[in-house]
Amino acid sequence: MSILKRIIRLAAPLPKIGQFERFLFIGPHPDDIEIGAGATAAKLAAQGKKICFLICTDGRFGTSNSPGIGPEEMAEFRKREAIESAHMLGIEDVRFLGLSDGGFYEMAELVKGIAAVVGDFKPDVVFAPDPFVSSECHKDHLNVGIAAREISVFAPYEGIMSGYGAGPAPVKALAYYFTAKANSFVDTAGYLPIQLDSVFRCHLSQFPKGCTDAKSISLYLKLRAYDFGIRSLHKTAEGFRILGPTQMHCLPEAGD
DSSP: OOHHHHHHHHHSOOOOGGGOSEEEEEESSTTHHHHHHHHHHHHHHHTTOEEEEEEEEOOTTOOSSSTTOOHHHHHHHHHHHHHHHHHHHTOOEEEEEEEOTTTOSOHHHHHHHHHHHHHHHOOSEEEEEOTTOTTOOOHHHHHHHHHHHHHHHHTTOHHHHHHTTOOOOOOOEEEEESOSSOOEEEEOTTTHHHHHHHHHTTOTTTSOTTOHHHHHHHHHHHHHHHHHHHHHTSSSEEEEEEEOHHHHHSOHHHHO
């Protein structure tokens, strides 16, 4: 880390996730929150924090593991999976925008849908996928990350939020999951098993028992948890790229 970055970190420190009370986790598809931040969500829920899951698309086209099921039926099936999975993590407030999987929606519709939930739930922290990962190719992941960024920076401003048809919210941090540039870590010791259960016991349309994807993603989640744990001096951890209000629109070095 350069001297300039160190000075900026001292002048404008990054927010600490644990100091907040209200958390909105935004997922492009019904299983993304659990894979990207499920252990953190479970830990925060166990601490009595207020948590809302917002799932933006219905996942109707998101699997090749369940042949013979039409898009409408698959969308309903995945909605039930998402609710069951969230409940396993301790989250009762689960909301859906119901947009079509695969980017078949207008970006303005996505942005306004997120704005409405932000204005209603009034989170301190918004979690969303990092749209700046060079390997990310899925349009829904990119769109949701960009939309979450747009609303997170404008959320405190009543006049701007009214333009989205939503009320203001005191968002104090944006935390990217699925990121290659983690700058903040959450100790998740004891919560990895429930994260794995929430994915592989609930999202069976995506990960049928014994399928190759389930084995690969399970191994990945374990290795990621231990890697982040080593980097943050914990047994296991999840890593996020967190930005506060200052880093969201200036001081670019502080956000790297």
